[in-house]
Amino acid sequence: MKKDLICNECGHEWTMKPDKDGLFNGYGCPPCPSCYSGCGVSPNDYGDFKCLWCGHEFRRYGNGGLHLGMIPKCPDCSGPCDEV
Ligand SMILES: [Zn+2]
Numbered sequence: 221m222k223k224d225l226i227c228n229e230c231g232h233e234w235t236m237k238p239d240k241d242g243l244f245n246g247y248g249c250p251p252c253p254s255c256y257s258g259c260g261v262s263p264n265d266y267g268d269f270k271c272l273w274c275g276h277e278f279r280r281y282g283n284g285g286l287h288l289g290m291i292p293k294c295p296d297c298s299g300p301c302d303e304v
């Protein structure tokens with residue numbers, strides 16, 4: 221079953237039902253129950269990317285900006301990446 225939330229720091233996934241306002245305990249992005257430093261975002265905001273320079277593949281929070289063509293840089297070599 222697909223989880224509702226994924227941590228933007230550690231990648232922990234969990235399920236939490238939003239209330240009638242679409243908030244989680246009053247948060248739009250609830251604190252991560254695993255690492256406590258990240259917060260939960262929609263897995264739909266995540267994408268898989270591959271570096272065009274070194275081939276490094278990684279999973280990265282795209283902050284919804286993916287739809288606007290905002291592709292993150294490679295965490296290893298700062299090279300350009302493509303969504304895979
Ligand atoms: Zn976390």
Ligand SMILES: [Zn+2]
Pocket residue numbers: 271272273274275276294295296297298299
């Ligand atoms: Zn790279």
